[in-house]
Amino acid sequence: MTSHPTRRTVLLAGAWSLPAVSAVIATPAWAASEVRGWSVTTSRPWAYPDEVLTVRATATDDEGARRVGAPLHLSLGDPDQGVIDQPSGVTDVSGVFETTVRIRSDAAVAIGTLTVAAATGTASTAFEVRAAGVVQHDATGASTRVTALPHGRQNEVAVLENRQFPHSDLQPTGRHVFSGQVLDVDVAGQAPDTVSLVIGVRGPWRDLNGAQQQDLSELALTPGRQSVTAPQDGIVFVKNSSTDRVVELTLSGGVPHPVWVKDRTKPDEFAAQRAAWPHAPVMTLVGERAFADVQRRVVDDLDARGTAWDPADVTLRLDRVVASTCDVYGLSAAAVGIGCKYPGRVSSAARTRGAGGRSPRANGCASRSTPGRARPC
CATH class of the missing domain: 2.60.120.1250 (Peptidase M60, enhancin-like domain 1)
Known part of the structure; x- marks a missing residue:
């Protein structure tokens, strides 16, 4: 399990708000959408409730070179479908920003949309939430x-x-x-x-x-x-x-x-x-x-x-x-x-x-x- 600060540790320290930083494993991007300047991908085009998808947003300039330090914001078309661990940030030295989205336990079966937005453009990709038969x-x-x-x-x-x-x-x-x-x-x-x-x-x-x-x-x-x-x-x-x-x-x-x-x-x-x-x-x-x-x-x-x-x-x-x-x-x-x-x-x-x-x-x-x-x- 990914290491996280516990509620007990943080509460005792008096901190009532702490961003969660999850370790992300690089996985093949099977679902992707791209416009000029930005692309956003997910590690798989579908997921069950409680599963986690890796998200990768990439920024490029007009010549196609990766842009470092580009600010961005990620959002879901339906916020009830999942939770993005880090919805905002900047691209790293390779021009990439990575985070994860966990599909909620009670997410409805539907096609979802993940969007990256920045001053220089936006890009979206679709993914499917599948029914878990249990x-x-x-x-x-x-x-x-x-x-x-x-x-x-x-x-x-x-x-x-x-x-x-x-x-x-x-x-x-x-x-x-x-x-x-x-x-x-x-x-x-x-x-x-x-x-x-x-x-x-x-x-x-x-x-x-x-x-x-x-x-x-x-x-x-x-x-x-x-x-x-x-x-x-x-x-x-x-x-x-x-x-x-x-x-x-x-x-x-x-x-x-x-x-x-x-x-x-x-x-x-x-x-x-x-x-x-x-x-x-x-x-x-x-x-x-x-x-x-x-x-x-x-x-x-x-x-x-x-x-x-x-x-x-x-x-x-x-x-x-x-x-x-x-x-x-x-x-x-x-x-x-x-x-x-x-x-x-x-x-x-x-x-x-x-x-x-x-x-x-x-x-x-x-x-x-x-x-x-x-x-x-």
Whole structure:
């Protein structure tokens, strides 16, 4: 992860504003636009939410020679699509200015525009924001496509954001396994060496591991096809510790379970999943900022008692809780420096027994002194 001053360090120093300077790796410019005197390029013509694009603006004179020290300003056509780390500056000794733009977690699927403006001219280039499927079962549930977003290492992120507890490194896959079952995993080629599978549950679950608590098991993944034998019962998660690269993978084997993904899953699709896998011990509800693994028997009990519940409403409320606590901490995905809200999700799990009926460690925002009670994250 790129080294940044932490919120705690800066706040203690009394500095309430600090520009973020990110290390930029030179990458091929695949998307570019040019006018006389200026050109602007991005490292790739498309990106998923939470991904980072390298931006390069170049200044030349009438003879085509690079101009040093040329002032410029970068802007996005839709500011809600992303955050430019350094929107203003001057070109370096090679006539180039480099920075990065991070696509926001909640960015809409659309074509975006990046513009460089200066006294001597402007130039723009287009890029595409693609939809991240997150979790997508095929028609039968035989396989599941997962988009593992670049959430870094949440222990480090917690320090940067001055939070007591980290959010979860785990991301949902919509599958679970029983000990000895085999998972076949196909990781997209050219994936970074930052992805792994995690198998298990937080705390004891009645239907898994004989209701005994087990530590989570983590298994590293490499690009290409591979098979993994489950060392224990548990929900299957994926981790991606990259700070800028999405990893796509497909899983088969084990058992699928119902998954609701905010703004993607339709009510009839979720109902069909519940009907197809009635004995799955878990359901997963995925929002933009949070996800929850809920024991199926809890939901079935609500249905049996005629208690109405809506997965869309649940994910909306989970996201609002995280958004509200970020407001308390002065964190925003639109900020840079000490106010930056880094990518990551809060994870909740309804274990069989324990204070408050859930695992405080899984929640990522629990108080050490009062297990099971939420605190600002």
